[in-house]
Amino acid sequence: IDEVIQSCRQELADMNKELGDIYAQQAYAGWNYRTNITNENADKLSQVGVDTARLTRKLINQARKLLKEDKHQQCLSPDMKRQLALFAQDATLKNDMDVRRQEDLHQELQKIYSTAKVERDGIFYSLEPQLTEVMAKSREPDELLWAWKSWRDVTGPAMKRKYEEYVRYLNEGAMDNGYQNYAEYWIESQFDNTPDLEKMAEELWEELKPLYQQLHAYVRRRLHNAYPDVVGETGAIPAHLLGNMWAQNWENIYDLVVPYPYAKEHDIDKEMLSQKYTVESMFKMAEHFFMSIGLYPMTQTFWQKSMIVKPEGREVQCHASAEDFYTEDDFRIKMCTGVSSEYLETVHHEMGHIEYFMAYEDQPTIYRTGANSAFHEAIGDTISLSVMTTKHLKTVNLIPEKAHVSEARNKEENINYLMKKALIKLAFIPFGYMIDKWRFEVFRGRIKPSDYNRAWWELRLKYQGIVAPVQRSEDDFDPGSKFHVPSNSPYICYFVSFIIQFQFYDAMCQASGHTGDLHTCDFYQSHAAGTLLRDVMAFGKKKPWPDAMEAITGQRSIKTSAINEYFAPLLEWLQEQNRNEIIGWDDATINFETK
Numbered sequence: 001i002d003e004v005i006q007s008c009r010q011e012l013a014d015m016n017k018e019l020g021d022i023y024a025q026q027a028y029a030g031w032n033y034r035t036n037i038t039n040e041n042a043d044k045l046s047q048v049g050v051d052t053a054r055l056t057r058k059l060i061n062q063a064r065k066l067l068k069e070d071k072h073q074q075c076l077s078p079d080m081k082r083q084l085a086l087f088a089q090d091a092t093l094k095n096d097m098d099v100r101r102q103e104d105l106h107q108e109l110q111k112i113y114s115t116a117k118v119e120r121d122g123i124f125y126s127l128e129p130q131l132t133e134v135m136a137k138s139r140e141p142d143e144l145l146w147a148w149k150s151w152r153d154v155t156g157p158a159m160k161r162k163y164e165e166y167v168r169y170l171n172e173g174a175m176d177n178g179y180q181n182y183a184e185y186w187i188e189s190q191f192d193n194t195p196d197l198e199k200m201a202e203e204l205w206e207e208l209k210p211l212y213q214q215l216h217a218y219v220r221r222r223l224h225n226a227y228p229d230v231v232g233e234t235g236a237i238p239a240h241l242l243g244n245m246w247a248q249n250w251e252n253i254y255d256l257v258v259p260y261p262y263a264k265e266h267d268i269d270k271e272m273l274s275q276k277y278t279v280e281s282m283f284k285m286a287e288h289f290f291m292s293i294g295l296y297p298m299t300q301t302f303w304q305k306s307m308i309v310k311p312e313g314r315e316v317q318c319h320a321s322a323e324d325f326y327t328e329d330d331f332r333i334k335m336c337t338g339v340s341s342e343y344l345e346t347v348h349h350e351m352g353h354i355e356y357f358m359a360y361e362d363q364p365t366i367y368r369t370g371a372n373s374a375f376h377e378a379i380g381d382t383i384s385l386s387v388m389t390t391k392h393l394k395t396v397n398l399i400p401e402k403a404h405v406s407e408a409r410n411k412e413e414n415i416n417y418l419m420k421k422a423l424i425k426l427a428f429i430p431f432g433y434m435i436d437k438w439r440f441e442v443f444r445g446r447i448k449p450s451d452y453n454r455a456w457w458e459l460r461l462k463y464q465g466i467v468a469p470v471q472r473s474e475d476d477f478d479p480g481s482k483f484h485v486p487s488n489s490p491y492i493c494y495f496v497s498f499i500i501q502f503q504f505y506d507a508m509c510q511a512s513g514h515t516g517d518l519h520t521c522d523f524y525q526s527h528a529a530g531t532l533l534r535d536v537m538a539f540g541k542k543k544p545w546p547d548a549m550e551a552i553t554g555q556r557s558i559k560t561s562a563i564n565e566y567f568a569p570l571l572e573w574l575q576e577q578n579r580n581e582i583i584g585w586d587d588a589t590i591n592f593e594t595k
């Protein structure tokens with residue numbers, strides 16, 4: 001019996017080694033393409049896609065054979081069975097020609113997005129940093145409309161047909177592997193141990209909707225005051241006025257909606273510039289915080305090979321990302337970093353991925369991923385919640401220590417702070433929810449290509465209370481204007497992350513001995529807090545995520561109690577401010593071309 005167990009163990013070890021080589025090949029080819037977008041690198045990436053698809057197919061068949069055969073029953077410990085089940089979760093197409101076509105379409109979609117530029121008076125505007133800055137800083141509705149519409153004009157229409165074909169290949173690959181469609185594959189591969197992810201997500205949204213609608217009503221009132229002939233006192237908010245190309249993060253209109261302007265906290269962005277913060281010093285600051293709670297320093301290869309600023313003279317994918325090369329200590333971040341508090345948060349987000357990569361690097365390859373995909377997204381943001389507190393920013397001298405402030409002034413400063421966090425965190429929730437709401441229905445064939453854009457705007461209205469500022473039609477393909485659709489990156493993980501990051505934060509604050517309002521907690525230098533996270537991160541996907549959640553928070557499920565506790569002081573204030581407002585919006589009116 002022993003040599004049966006031995007041979008089975010050896011076979012599993014070999015499979016993990018082969019999988020590691022596949023991931024490494026894909027990571028290097030992907031990195032080379034995304035940091036130097038040329039036809040040659042696109043071609044190489046597609047070819048690697050074909051080569052690794054062959055190897056993946058072999059592993060899938062090997063795993064299925066091992067799972068089926070009886071002779072191995074006695075040697076398949078629960079852990080081995082779990083590994084094999086994860087090996088078998090895949091949606092790889094069966095034949096090379098289809099793989100090649102799917103890869104080519106994927107690269108073409110990403111190239112359109114990453115190289116799209118808007119031309120005006122002979123000047124070319126990229127999404128980052130130019131159009132992003134217009135959306136963040138302009139207070140001219142016409143200029144905002146120009147940026148908003150132009151970006152969609154240079155991305156969506158060119159993608160639409162390609163995306164339709166790409167979806168067909170995704171679904172074919174899923175069905176070739178026993179799934180009904182690509183949505184079922186995506187849900188299972190990101191959230192196993194979750195009986196009904198969509199039902200859970202819908203319930204979580206219903207719990208948070210009232211809180212979001214209070215923010216929406218307040219922001220609509222303030223935007224009506226700022227743009228009386230563009231924003232109504234009731235109904236949905238036009239999508240171009242929220243400080244962000246997708247209206248997914250409203251922090252850039254903080255100065256338009258700040259509750260107590262005279263109590264506004266120090267301008268961090270200005271302070272960073274005047275203190276001559278550099279991109280490098282922002283990364284060092286983030287690394288220092290992670291290390292202060294017992295997490296890991298960045299590796300030497302990280303500093304040598306990351307791409308942290310937009311390079312001159314070549315096309316790159318500026319959308320931030322963190323990459324695990326499954327090769328020794330090679331972990332990198334790619335981002336076109338600017339000096340601002342928004343970028344500082346993104347640096348912590350991306351470094352959170354790197355910390356996770358490092359924490360589980362000694363696990364078998366199949367386990368070298370998040371306990372579920374939301375865990376991976378929540379690490380960096382949880383740390384950011386601590387870093388961006390007034391308390392921590394005073395510790396690092398980004399906010400000057402002030403003489404004692406009165407109790408009343410302190411309350412006002414807290415409301416201002418919570419408003420700023422709500423513009424980032426609460427504004428995102430319905431957006432994080434609706435992206436894959438749309439995509440799952442597209443993969444399931446319930447949203448037809450002839451309805452792609454109408455369905456998109458119906459969901460934007462239903463969940464975000466946002467409406468297009470100019471008429472849309474099926475000649476547009478507005479989902480293509482959002483990175484994750486052409487790049488086919490999952491999104492429901494962010495919706496869930498924005499809820500569990502408050503559970504993680506709450507648990508770490510308690511472990512650090514914090515007392516007082518949750519939102520003021522800074523667990524800087526608390527190894528008790530860091531150990532909670534780090535020990536669970538080390539397991540990767542070895543532990544089913546309910547066990548991982550319990551190890552950090554004591555709860556086995558995703559709950560909105562922590563985010564509700566965090567924003568409780570603001571909710572009370574909003575309800576008072578909104579006592580004469582009509583909360584919500586009617587779902588009837590999307591701004592769409594009537595056929």
Ligand SMILES: CC(=O)N[C@@H](CC(=O)O)C(=O)NC[C@H](CC1(C(=O)N[C@@H](Cc2ccc(O)cc2)C(=O)O)CCCC1)C(=O)O
Nearest residue numbers: 248319320321322323324345346349350353376377381494
């Ligand atoms: C090899 C690979 O692909 N790696 C994955 C990570 C992994 O799977 O290991 C990866 O790097 N993905 C890129 C993606 C980038 C960002 C993003 O796209 N964010 C969402 C939503 C959001 C917004 C605010 C926020 O605070 C948190 C999330 C958006 O901007 O809409 C952009 C800046 C923030 C995170 C990321 O880091 O998640």
Ligand SMILES: [Zn+2]
Nearest residue numbers: 349353376377
């Ligand atoms: Zn992320």
